[in-house]
Amino acid sequence: MSTQAEPAGAPPPAEAERTGRHRAPLSAGARQERRLGWLLCAPAVIVMLAVTAYPIGYAVYLSLQRYDLRFPAQAEFVGLSNYGAVLTSEFWWDAFWVTLFITVVSVAIELVLGMGLALVMHRTIFWRGTVRTSVLVPYGIVTVVAAFSWQYAWTPDLGYLAELLPSGDAPLTEMWSALWLIILAEVWKTTPFMALLLLAGLALVPEETLKAAMVDGATPWQRFTKVMVPLMKPAILVALLFRTLDAFRIFDNIYVLTGGAQNTGSVSILGYDNLFTALNLGIGSAISVLIFICVGIIAFTFVKLFGAAAPGAEVK
Amino acid sequence: MAEIILEGVTKRFPDGALAVQNVDLDIADGEFVILVGPSGCGKSTTLNMIAGLEDITEGTLRIGDRVVNELSPKDRDVAMVFQSYALYPHMSVRENMGFPLRLAKVDKATVNAKVEEAARVLDLTAHLDRKPANLSGGQRQRVAMGRAIVRDPKAFLMDEPLSNLDAKLRVQMRTQISRIQRRLGTTTVYVTHDQTEAMTLGDRVVVMRQGLVQQIGTPADLYDHPRNLFVAGFIGSPAMNFLNATLENGVLRSPLGDLPLDDRTRQALERQNAPRELILGLRPEAFEDAALARGRERGRPVFTATVEVLESLGSDVYVYFSAEGGPVTTAELEELATDSGLRDTGAEAGQQIVARLDAATRAREGEPVELQVDMGKAHVFDPATGANLTHPASVG
């Protein structure tokens, strides 16, 4: 349609996609397409860069300063000493191991529960809409709301769950029981998300393949492990990656349930406390950068371990 | 309604690939022309250029008395039926069919009248207020047709409109399209890869291969006088049988034995300085059970074959047998084999021969049968060029 100017906002010529693969890099049409592509992506890219890349750079800069908000005049460059302080402090390592524990345990439980939930959503013979609707409630609900519901449930003299315990037990005030309750809240809230991602994977398993396996004599368990799981592998890995990174960032649930008391604080809680309780921007920023590095390592490990199946590689 | 004239129309993609080369085609007002060929032959690109969905690199395209190279699709006044039907899923059948008219700012009453009329013709009246998602494949196809005919355009362009239907429905819709086109008398260009559709629907058929027009002619013309190996192999079902043969003293030595050429063919070959090595093409109906031969037919050359598979269609019997000698391989035939999916059947390509015999034949599977060959129906091709040496001047 070289004969007419495209109005702004109108889509490009319909043949763009089909003939695209024939195009040499420098033809006029390809140049136009390329320019339009960049133009359309530019706002999103600029926003994402401005709000993440720049601040993270700034965080690195702040982390190299002694910068206490109570004494801003004393700010000065101190090199890596903030990192030294953090990495030699037992607070950091306690928080780190707590976070890791919560992440590994909750993701493992979620995978199993989520798979079950996905199977129920996928295969149930009636009430499918109702089941899916109710499963979306934990996904959609505000984490803080859910956390309060759990907190009250476990509060002695108030909650229905606390009543089940020997009287006087306050599970949220002891480290291990509190950690398990945090995991419970986390699992309740995010299992539906895991289940939905797995459901997408289940939809990719052809019904006929399962029937073929059944005719070939596979038991239900064999059909699950030998046919469904291998075919769902990409979906499982995506779900695991997203949930692992998400769990590592855990904040809301802990903040409401224990506030990080009794050594139940995650690294995010620690960073927040250093910023807003201790008002130490330098240390807080160092923790921020360390968390960023941890998440980077987790993501990198996933991509390295699972290579082609990682979401980045899946994207065309 | 209008004639469509292509003069030297060429489509070159920016990377230099030639999709369509130098197509000359005069489509008369009201004519039904089929573009046929294997996938990638340029037939759809040609149709898209006529529609204006694809730029023309070189050459001239006229619709009516206007050169339309530079016109956008909406200004060409042509209607198109897509393979996927391209129905608007958010519009009802009525809205789908009325869409082009609404765009043309036709008043509501007229739109309604025209849509109702088209719906009546296509038997869609009961479905007018349904959405495409709730229609069967055949109904969707008819809606796509309806959207084209309500406009009363200068030309219908159809891009494999029937290939998503099942076999029976396809035959029904084929006759319906033919009937509608005849009644409306609208110039129609129809793209298909199915030679049966091409043969049954078209006034004229354009056979294309690799962006080049191979032959333009009436269906009978293409069948009886294929200009080259490609057309010969493409048109006709079951396809023409090809055999390697050697010309010696006016006799073709072939895996079926020595076959004497008739005078006309011999002279034609001499005139063209035919090479010694040739390809012999015999359509299934060039064979007959020798036991059923009558009168003059008795003088025809006879050979014995062992029937491997016999298919009885009631009116005819198809007999499959093998001939000795290596398979015939040329680029054209390779392409045809690939396109028809013969490659995927795992069958040995080449010397499987199929003959169409009268239903009265006594041939049995696994038993030998004497067959005679009507050399008057034989075609002889030059293996190097693929040209048909039997009918050199008969097409043009």
Next chain:
Amino acid sequence: MAAVGKTHATRWGVLNVVVVLYALFPVWWIAALSFKDPSTLTDGDYIPREWTWENYRGIFDTSEFTRALVNSIGIALISTVIAVALGTMAAYAVARLRFPGKKVLIGMSLLIAMFPPISLVSPLFNIERIIGIFDTWIGLIIPYMTFSLPLAIYTLSAFFREIPWDLEKAAKVDGATPAQAFRMVIVPLAAPGVFTTAILVFIFCWNDFLFAISLTSTEAARTVPAAIAFFTGSSQFQQPTGSIAAAAVVITIPIILFVLFFQRRIVAGLTSGAVKG
């Protein structure tokens, strides 16, 4: 289905009930709490003995909550509109155009989807104080729209790939100008995907807590999740349990409505965006 045995049906029935109970019980519990009279608040019952609107009246009387509600709605809506608008443009390019750098864009969105928000809290806190948008709507809208952009781009590009773009051609042959083809054919087809994405993005923004407590300090921009958390500290001796429960229920209502009316779309949006990426 007649062949399905009774035990089979019973088994699915039990499973379904378990799933529904699992999903809804904590919500029911806090809702029940919100309707309890302060005197029966501690009875641990699943159904209030006496229903009362007292807690709701209480929170709607304080600007602490009403102001937060306005903030929540306003900030989430504006962030959603911006994120979906930018996301639509980028997703259209990703789904339909060929251009170098597409992979970079997709990789970058993926990175941001994995980004730990806490890492941004300290720099953003400082930057926003310096440029004067700390404790304002803008100060929250900026991180919200950024962190929801990957979600928007992923979901939308998955939806856009499903659109039969052939229809654009059909419309042109039917006599539409490119603008008409866009408006009359493409927009109606893209709208459901955009709408679904908007719901997902809205839920995401509505849900945030970390930025809300870090980048606000007063009622000016504090959203409900943050405000609720501050209810608690008000008194050592009288726990504002009832108020919190009531506020929690109020901000759960939009979620419940979305889920009830758009279950199918939300499931489609989450699953398509996540796997096909």
